[in-house]
Amino acid sequence: MFDIGLNLTSAQFAKDRDEVVARAFAAGVNGLLLTGTNLHESEQARQLAQRYQHCWSTAGVHPHDSSQWTHESAEVLHRLAQTPEVVAIGECGLDFNRNFSTPEDQERAFTAQLALAAELGMPVFMHCRDAHERFLALLEPWLEKLPGAVLHCFTGSRQEALDCLNRGLYLGITGWVCDERRGLELRELLPVIPADRLLLETDAPYLLPRDMQPKPASRRNEPAYLGHIAERVAHWRGEDAQWLAAQTDDNVRRLFGVQF
């Protein structure tokens, strides 16, 4: 069971990173992909991936940080991407929900990172909120040049899921789906995702699954809770959790080319 989305560079893990990673592996997680969200954190994520066994990282600039994108950004990411720890370009994409960077800056940074991934022949780790049409329009021309792409933390509609699947994307499912208030639509569309396109992630420290029993003392999410997400997702898909975990592990190996 592999967590494809862990923000281990977050300050929320500053005091106990080693313990968080150890707890994950003790809980049956067998690999972690650490998210890089800007140049600095992508380098930090790489260093953490180097420190821990069965950890890899992404290198990219998140839509929120896209206003910082410059020509040098591509060079820095290019250098990071040459290292053995970095197995995908991202987190990149569009977030028109909060628009922390302007839509123009987001589109420029996203396109530049798709071009970089295509040049390097690397998969992309993507984010999309309230930007489905533009996201697909920008992504489409690059798809045949990319070895693979995942839309992480998928929270869109059934039609949006089908649009992504029809274009060959993998979908990352987080504990969002465990939220009885806003995760219902996602829960109901889970069965339309083929088992060979599904990936599991915590997006920790964010998105603590709301239905954990007993509720963790802290509201902070951890990779050790991936098993809970896997179990719930398998339940709502009518599948065995162990079988689904093995399938998603195969998907990780195929998409990111990692051995664990």
Ligand SMILES: [Zn+2]
């Ligand atoms: Zn994201």
